[in-house]
Amino acid sequence: MMVDYKEVGLRVGLEVHRQLDTKCKLFCSCPTESKDFGREIVFTRWLREAQSELGEVDPAALFEAKKRRKIVYHTDDKSTCLVEMDEEPPHDLNPEAIEVALTAAILMNSNPVDEIHVMRKIVIDGSNTTGFQRTCIIAIGGWIETLGKKIPIQTICLEEDAARIIEQKKGEIHYDLRRLGVPLIEISTAPVIESPREAYEVAKYIGRLLRATGKVKRGLGTVRQDLNVSIKDGALIEIKGVQELDLIPRVIELEVVRQLHLLKIKDELMKRGVSEEEIRSQPIVDLTEIFADTNSKIVKKKIVEGGRVLALKLPKFGGLLGLEAAPKIRLGAEFAGRARAWAEVEGIFHTDELPGYGITSQEVSEIFKKMNSSSIDAVVLVVDEEDRAREALERIRERAIEALYGVPSETRAARPDGTTIYMRPRPGAARMYPETDIPPYPVKPDYLERLKKNLPPTLDEVAERLVEKYGLSKQVINELIDMERAELFEKIIQETNVQSTVVASILTEHVKSLKRDGVRVEELRDEHFLEFFKLVSEGRVAKEAAPDILRWVSENPNRNVSEAIEALGIRTVSLDELEDKVNRLIELNKEVVQKNPGKAISIIMGELMKEYRGKIDGAKLHSIVSSKVYGQTN
């Protein structure tokens, strides 16, 4: 579907989060990246929100409170200390992180605050052991300019990164605690972005500005973009956790499709004359009997476990739940997202998709009959423990009512395919209160002056320098910068004697071509490349082996290049063995060598490459062969 984004009134605001590459975490002296792990520590917690003085209930907090889960943290004593475990008050704000954030603020024409105040922002899903995220405003206002358009910056914040979810089970959630406390800068733009492409460009530009500080982390999981997307007559949707820049346009496109679809459904429901009253008055009916002898495996399994099949009729919704605007964009999917998030149920079905899932047409007629309905209606069924099934259907009822009004405002999570899934309601006014354990941090004018005078070079300046220094084309250098490999490139050049063109081409072309083949190149870390080029430099592996080795390491990211060589059976060839072989080939092709040395060299090279491709550098081999061949002729 082609969408005219101007016409639908698309408005996007970005929140770009990026980890800072400081020595220590934001509120303690733990490393931001631990190389080796210490003694394993596993501990459990429960969180409950202290009540607000006003006694009001925040929808997002209520959501988490209702789902009160046991929280299990996994860590080790080298990566975290008592601060991350919420067993010791935070130490002072990390001045290195403040400096990076202030530098970024200056680069974005933002006004640093006179005094930084750390706040506690209530988050009780367990991602922070304290139950709040520590965050502070570093600067207010400002702008960046890209593609000839000024994009206003709203705020620049510095916050602690949260723990990473490892696993979710019924009533239990597991986190890896090691990431908690890594400094995270958050840049929020005004919602002035008008197309998916523009959002991509703005995010990319902000990324480049941040990288100019030289103190941001690179690679998988170091960047997260949140998108605030709205269209005319739609709603403001907060989409969390878009990790890859390339995914931004897709997420926005699909969100627009989703909102337009929901608006279309609203119009249709209006036309059909569905009323809120009608939905509200529908009883929840137990249909377990119908499925006594069902062939549906999932239904059978749940009933055997003691579950019930509960059903809710949605009058005149027939056909609308299964209507698909794009893959996974259906009203039915919206219902399921709600029910799963609130009630943690698995078996959700609706009559638009039945018969199916082993449920027969006879059972479907029974359903319609029992629910006193026909195909003009939709019936939603949930099979699970009775309480949860009921809770799930109440949530679906609520969501069905919202469908009468168009797009409900909510927080959604981005999935790797660009679709989104319901996460939680949008929080009310942020529940923040001061972090009294940390004194305010004054930002003195003379300190700011010093920072302004010592700004790091912009990435354009860096590119110019690299072009000059390494004699590579501007295009290659920019590619290295965009792929976030420029720093690595320089390091490799410094630490090995591999030619810069070779390094650049492997870091860019080879990696891109592997990515096109579906290899998870984002798993490749700096250490992998560095080790590879060191081995090339020492003549222990040929640069031609790069694709095979990088592919293997991508699939086994916790192993190193030496292990890849071992596993792939890439044997290095000794010089003696090689000379021996060349001598024998010269002997075999004696005549040609004498008559046409050039042709002889290519014949011998052809033979050798069959055997040694990837095991020895082609150029090196060529020089050995030609010196031997010409040695024979003279």
Next chain:
Amino acid sequence: MSSLEGYRGEIRELLELAGVDIGDEIELIVNGERYRGILISRYELAEPGYIVIKLSNGYNIGIRVKGRVEVKKLSGVGKPIFKPPARPRHITGLPKVVVIGTGGTIASRIDYRTGGVRPVLTADDLLSIIPELSTIADLDATILFSVFSEDMTPTDWSSIAIKVDEYIKKGVEGVVIAHGTDTMGYSAAALSFALQKPPIPLVFVGAQRSSDRPSSDSAINLMAAVKVAGHAPFAEVCVAMHYWHSDDVIAIHRGTRVRKQHTSSRDAFKSINCEPIAFYRDGEIQINRGDLNPRGSGEYIFNPKFSDKAMLLKFYPGMSPDIIEAIWSRGYRGFIIEGTGLGHVARKLIPILEKIIKDGVFVGMTSQCYYGRINMRVYSTGRDLLKIGVTPLDDMLPETAYVKLSWALAQSTDVDEVRRMMLTNMAGEIGERSRPSEAKTI
């Protein structure tokens, strides 16, 4: 009427002149730059010269007040109206338990507008915040006083003891005493001597993370304390606090045997030279040792008086006899010494100790080692100290020995009687067996 907490000098005058107070929505113009937000109180230790406001996005920022400054009040404080959730349904047949507040905040509420934290004062409030409690006991709550635990005195121990005795006489089935953690061990020891062999459990409870935080250990510690108070088969003075970093196990320590061993961690409280008497896990009590005073043993003795003439003295290398002399001259009648190792002090202190003992002062010896029992017969210094009449106090914790001496001195003026009391195991303060330490894997 203006509180303007934390603001001083010129800025305070400026704010007063503008007629604004904490919580008011104000507009602040500093050298042409305009800010709008809610006036927030100033952190006590922060530099002067800044005004703190809360922006509409919830963040606080500090604004340097310099040059041309204008403050305008936009709107006043809306008084927070708290609508407490309904008290959970009363469940009949549960034991009556009273929670006595002495300080710290067992539960609190946050005013997100100003960031203020307000303590919860009534049983209804407490139940609305920790509704689970209503399924454990028929709860009553009262605030006796509100002092920081470091400000507690022997007089306060007496007040707590008297209050608890009142509730025992009213027939409650358990008492929970919410207490700041710093000196909770001392107060638990004090009640152990003031209310010996009580008919019901008397459970101290505190929190290492304040109750305004979602991660506070207060709720689960309190649930454990109320459970023990209402349901435990033993009637001991004890302390209910986290066993480890996890929220799943709460240790129940004997009041005379527990010490705060960590400044900040949830598992700060440890039983010393013995194991906890019980654990609370998954809502149930697990008894961990046998020699416990049963409920309603009928041997209850109530003696709430404490003397303020006892002294706890930590020996250190180079300590001068003058110090002991100076304290003694102030009328102190008993000393607990935290000696080195098996119970020693420098030989040069022996003459002054001999002098004060002859004067009728009680001197008891404990060890500054964290674990173990003293024995003053092994080395000659110890033997010399015994000779001059220093009383060895076995494996009693120095803090417990000090509390016990404060209590004993209030019971008798006869030093021999005081010594007899100090050497008699009254509330499990003296252990007969010394436990091997835990195996450590490397």
